[in-house]
Amino acid sequence: MNSSESELASQLITLLAAGMLVIQLLMVVQRMLLTSIRLFALQSLMLAGIAAIVAFFHDNAIHVYWVAGLTLIGKVFFLPWLLNRLVRRIQIDQEIAPLLNSTASMLLCGGFTLLGYIVARPFTSLERLGNNTLAIAITLLLTGFFLMFNRRKAITQVLALLTVENGVMLSAVALTSYGMPLVVELGIFFDVMVAVMVLGILVYRIRETFSSMDVSKLSQLKG
Amino acid sequence: MMFSVLAILLQTALLLALAPLVSGCIKNWKAKLQNRRGPRVWQPYFDLAKFLRKDMVISEHASWIFRVVPYVLFISTLLAGLMVPMVSVSAPLSLFGGALAFVGLLALGRFFLALGGLDPASAFGGMGSSREMTIAAVAEPALMLAIFTVAIAAHKSTNLSQMLIAAQGPTWKLLNPAHVLAFAALFIVLLAETGRIPIDNPATHLELTMIHEAMILEYSGRYLALVEWSASVKQLVLMALLANIFFPIGIATDSSAASLGLSLGWFLAKLLALAGAVVLVETTNAKLRLFRVPDLLSAAFILATLALLSTFLFQ
């Protein structure tokens, strides 16, 4: 790999990572569940793209193709499909009244981005790929977190969790340039799949039992 | 050994013989001061003899406690009396106990007398017991503090004979403020312990005011004799204690007949003087309400505390 190739790869990765961040911010203000799912699929697609670029540009990172492939299958197609089906089955498609309105949310997320940058700053020299990918990963985490406690629909919380997961994968690729050992990647992948299925089962049961998907109604257990 | 047995016998006899006389004197003098003729000085002796000869009526509710009480009271009072030096510096039983045992024995008698008051199931008896024990309890700290004060002056000995010797000392110590104050405290305690006005009225049989008389209301015959006798012996020994410790004049330090006789004379004189003081107090004061009594006794306690303070403040 020569330096110009590396430069190109780095730029591409930075671009895609920035795209992931933008999608994340869009999700923060998006209320329609189906749109959110689509946004998530798009974000995952970008992640898969990053993985593919890494695999393509690095010699000893063939297995990262696996990562790209699994992400593509799992997070771009399978999970969005699953969630879509769930949303249709439980017939709730809009988020109502988040804790903070969209302006405040955006401002806060801007703050989180700044924070992510600050936290990641000491480590910029360690980044193998892209610029500030670690900062973006941490921002994805923080905003994902925010998304989780700002929203009330169970599905949104699942989505937020998945975006955090995306953030982890991004940081894994960005920091190591070849991801983690394959067995770990596989394990993580299957775990995420199973997790979403389990969450789906629970969402479905909650919807059945509470005739709502509003997690703020899940507040009987106190003290 | 022989001598001490003799001493015990003599002092016992003295206690028993002298006690009614002191009671009689007080009664008589009090009457005189109140412009009455009053009973004869010897009247208590006749009373006792009469009681001893009378039949007894014992309450159907009473138990053996009721019958034991007079004996316990009588003997414990006599024992206490034997610990007080009266005509000789060394009291017959001074080895067996000092001031603390003295107080303890009097308390033992009081304890049983109070039980005797409760035993016949009469409300009066209970009332008397309750009040007697209360007053004794309130008087006790002042008594103990005064004893401590005197004992500290006597090289911290609670032996009454030692206290006496220390009081005799080179100078007469009544002039010492500690002693004056302690005497005042003890005098108040004496009034309380012997049931005199202003704490109790020995002459009354008015239900609601009596204390001592209420307790012994059910006693009759020889038991009453023992109880009355014990009361007067107690009065005697307390007065003897005050007289000898604070006015240690003329007490025999050896056992020759002459000095003992002289000492007996002095002793009688002191006793009568003290009895006069009691009479004066009784005549010039009215009986206090029951719940004012603690005030008087706390005054005694304060006097005793001051006495204690002055043992080192004024030296």
Next chain:
Amino acid sequence: MNLPSPTLFLQLALCAYGFGVVASLLAMRWEKFANGIGFGSATVAAVFGIGAALTGLTSGPGNGGESFALWPSLIPYLQLTVKLDPLGAFFVLIVSVLALALSIYSFGYVRGFYGRKNVGVLAAFYNALLLATTLVFTASNAFFFLIAWEIMALTAYCLVSFEHEKPEARNAGVLYFIMSHVGTGCLILGFLLLFQAAGGQAPGDYGFETFRTLGDKLSPGRRDAAFLLFLFGFGIKAGIVPLHIWLPVAHPVAPSNISALLSGVLIKTGIYGLTRVLFDFMGTPPNWWGVTVLTIGTISAVLGVLYALMEHDLKRLLAYHSIENIGIILMGLGAALMFLHTHHPVLATLALIAGLYHTMNHAIFKALLFLGAGAVLHATHTRNMEEMGGLIKRMPTTAFCFLVGAVAISALPPLNGFVSEWLTYQALLQGFGTTDSLVRLMFPLSGAMLALTGALAAACFVKAFGITFLAQPRSDHAAQAHEVAPTMLAGMGLLTAACIFLGLFPTLFLKLFNPLTVQLLGQPLPGFLSEADGWVLGNTQEMGGTVSTLGIALMGICLLPVPLVLWLFFGRQTKVRIGPTWDCGLKGLTPQMEYTATGFSKPIRMIFKALFLPRREVQREYDYSPYFAKNLHFESHIEEAFVTRLYRPLNRGILRFSRRMRGLQAGSIQAYLIYIFITLLLLLMFAL
């Protein structure tokens, strides 16, 4: 004569108690058998225990018994070593004597539980408690001591709550255990401070041997902190004011044989602990330690007896008296500490002996009184004195034993309570000259308070004995009471005899203290303590006060002929007639006209009104004029100021705080996510 070594006796006693635990649990289906084997083995163990203590105390100083490990050590610092040293042996003597009497008493007493409660379990806890207590007194490693201490507290809790069907027993158990555990916490901290000072490296750094070498080497701050912790920790167990509130609640609700054990022995473990740490470990005490202990002792004594007077629940009354007596014991210990500070070892010996002797005496007479109360409870099924009366005719032996106990606890000559209080007075009196500072006023003032205490105690026991046993029965229960089983009487008789023995022969008993004072103060018993062929008790100085209870008793008997002679001389012909009590001409007295317990203590309640803060409610029902009441309902309550002003607000505050804290867990998942988020942010900002 070649007696077996104290160690062997001790091992036998421990084994017998252990056997008692196991056997009575195994036998719990057959209650009679469980009773026999459980209390039987406790009896045997008690005899062994007495043997161990006596051989330990008489076999000369430094020869008390060798140290042995009960069990191999498992974990760092824990050494399960047992050693019977003189101080421990003295307390083992107390527990064993009591155990002997109580076990005999229990044979009869627990029959009342047949078919109602499980006697096997009771016997097992009883044995376990005695085992643990014996180990507390003999453990020679602080870690092991704490284990025994906690097991003791646990079994005591089980016994207090034994009749858990009654709500008051449950509440009492909880209160007891919580306070006891707080105390244990303080002890753990105290011992940890010593352990830390010892270095905390060597395996034996928890050993008493190591602590003993610390002494004056401890830094003042650490020493003072440890002192306060120990005072608090052991003080809770001993029931000093104001840490006493559990005691009058917990002791009465247990079965009476257990109450006797709790009041007789268990609170003495606090005294043991204080003696152990203050005299054995901590070196020369600063002055304020002694002053504090003496003050606490005085306050406990006076307040204990005052609250006792206000009780008409017989067992609660006795429990409050335990507080009083602990106060008296602490007066002795406090004075001893002050003497140690001013370097008067002889006087310290006197004061310490006074305290410890009173410990023994209190154990004996308080157990006796509780057993008496138990017998009364057994016969009348009530603890309320207002429903008793006239029992002396129905239960003569019990009444006699109770009377002896009452005289003893009121410190009246010639019984044992008098002797130990006499020693205390002497120590206090001598203390006046040991220092020139104003602190010396403490001594006589404490003495005066001790006098007040004694007199009030006498008043209280006139009430307790008089209202319970004398006059007419105030209820059907009391009227139908019967004398209790012979084993119960035997148990009480044993303690009665002990009261008389300890009262009349103090000089014999005091000899046992010699190895103890040598161990703790390096000072043999002062010779004046046993003058005149050993029958007269002196104090530490020549020409000081002396007392001979035996002499007083014998002299009393000699004087007995005097009234008899008078009687023979004057009144041979007199007759005795049984008649009604004077009833002011009414139609005869009913029990309602008798003086009540509440009425008896009324004057004292009025005098100390400011302290008791009594509340009274009077309801009058009348037809036409308030002066002719048809019905009068009168209630009088006294609640301790410590409870209402200190403990209740404290408890309420803690609970209020806890309820506020519960708001954190309000059920909202968003909030929970925010907690995690904030934690993460804080860590990212500050930890990096």
Next chain:
Amino acid sequence: MMLLIPILLAPAAAGLFCLLARSRPAMALANMLAFAVTVGLGVMLLRKVIEPPYVVTEFEEFFRADSLSAWMVLLISVVSLGTSLYAGQYFRRDLAAGVVTAGRVKEFFVLTPLFATGMFLVVLANNLGVMWFALEATALSSVLLVALYNRKTSLEAAWKYVILGSLGLALALFGTVFTYAAAVNKDSAMPSFNWSHLMSVAGQLDPRMIKLAFVFVLVGYGTKAGLAPMHTWLPDAHSEAPSPTSAMLSGVSLKVALYALLRFHILTTACLGSSFSRTMLLVFGLGSMCLAAPFILVQTNLKRLLAYSSLEHVGLICVGIGLNSPVTIFGALLHMGYHALTKPVLFFAAGNIHQSCHTLQMRLIGPGIAKLLPVTAVCMGLAAVAATGLPPFGLFFSEMTVLNGGFAAGHTFVSTVVLVALLAAFCGILYQLTRILLGVPKIARTNAVAPSAGAPAMVLMLAALLVFSIWLPEPLLEVMKRAAGIIGGK
């Protein structure tokens, strides 16, 4: 002879068997058998790791067991065995009462061994990534167990558990990735992600990265281990799960998460050579203890009470490790063991009470459980005595050991706070349990469970607790000392 793989296979096989099996007794038996086998294997492993070379590795170091893992394996298998012993009877009564369907019971018997397999994998995996996903697997399998009853509240608990747990695990994954990143920077070859390898190169890891990683791992695995303030799912999940699952969650699951945290703690300490990670553990441990105390004092729900008590104990274990002297770490490990034997008994007893009274509100349960369910009450009482740290049970020894070590190492303040928190918890538990266990039942309850229901499991665990309280076999001591050495970095 293979040892580690059979440990993993036995429960997995049992799980698969149960998936296919139809008869409930057979499923229960399979569970029991599998865990009996793992107990046996655990003991063998224990004997093996105290002999040189002190490590057992299999499958090219993919699986690795040192003393710490062996100790955890033993705890997991013992608690699982106890649970499976109890679960059979428990669900029989549940089925009889109709509160649960046969399908759900099957779900339990399938998922529980998988849950256990996950935990075994956590402690046996050498690769930190594998450890992570094994932990995620335990979370996922236990979520469905928590939701087993399908009540509103149990769904709520499960939802909180899975969301908070997954989020925590996502954070932990961040931390894991960062750790890996710290290792890869030096050379461009793909390094091993094995813990043993990382330890061997600990000195060359990037310290800042490791620090960042530890923060994430602490918050992440700390959530799973129930450290305050990330513990909020814990009382919900513990109280709503079926009692056997509660026992597993509280008895071992928390400790397994703590184990994962410890591996990073060891690594961090080895890398930074500073007290950074142990101070963190200390702070969070103390925080958990202090937070748990007030909740225990005013608790109204029996199983939540027990859950907060677990929080307290986990806090103590953390403090013990955070104090970082060999004695305190030993005490903490000892505490883990004793707590694992104690807490399940309490949950079993609570399960019996729940089945008999149909509520966990202590106001409605009490008083008088001792009359109603004597065996349960006695077991619960004894276990509570143990759990509140009273002798003769071992938790007293382990707590004292932690305190001793703390004082010996000069941490006077921390140890004092620990003691105060323990006292407060004691008061709460004593008060609450006295209220429900003792006394006379208010009304005669119909539908009381058999008096000795579930007794074998409770009695066996209590007996084990008592035996090991007064007698610790030499190998056990040895393994704990070695484990303490590993944690202490020696």
